[in-house]
Amino acid sequence: KLNVGVDTIQHGVEGLAYLLTESSKLMISEIDFQDSIHVLGFSDELNKSLLQLYLDNRKEIRSILGELAPRLPSYHSLEWRLDVQLASRSLRQQIKPAVTMKLHLNQNEDQTAQVLQTDPATLLHLIQQLEQALGEMKTNHCRRIVRNMK
């Protein structure tokens, strides 16, 4: 339809893809983008379209690129259950409370589920420790770093 060779189209597509991924990766500003493509010598109208294309798709491209980064298994969700052990083969008449949990993690497209258990004392300890962790982002130290890194 375009009356142009296959190779040219392929190069065109590759070039466009490269332009957009690199720009999105670096999150360059509008001005920087315009300056960069200016050297290619295209018409003003084409430059405007390219800029619009960049701005429209930047977010999505970045989120896709984000998936390529090295990752540890990440948290998906947690199910829990309260159990009380009443007896076992070695001891009758017990009252042993426990919290049984199923931790769902995502690892590279797969979801894994792991069954874990803990006692009430450790549960409270876990909650306390993780609440402390959450609180860290609100400290002055972290706020200062976040501010200065933008």
Next chain:
Amino acid sequence: ILDDPDLKDIDPTVLKHCHAAAATCILEAGKQKADISAISTCLEDCKLDKERIEQFCTEYQKNKDALEILLGSIGRSPLHITDVSWRLEYQIKNNQLHKTYQPSYLVTLNVENSDSGSHPDVSFSCTMEQLQDLVGKLKDAAKSLERATQM
């Protein structure tokens, strides 16, 4: 027991039988959480004299709690969480994406396996929202526990 000087005059086979019998008796009593009168009755049926029965029961009573704890710890259970460590990091860039600027948590649950004694810790990363979700759920579990103990 075989090395005890007081017992060296007794035939080792008899000693072994006695030891096994005593151990079995103690473990059964512990398992069933038998009280002193039940043990006494049982020993009476075995034709032990009063003094011996009393001695046995006194010793048993002394060690009963430790015995129950030991028996209670035998058995299989899912991996048991003993502790948690966390790390907060602020991501700046990676080779695929620059200027990411995202806080991220790395949480490790220290786990103890009652069977093999190995420590297959569970580690995962999460965002602040995900950690909030996790803590929220743990708090729900804790609240349920509290309500259950009040029933």
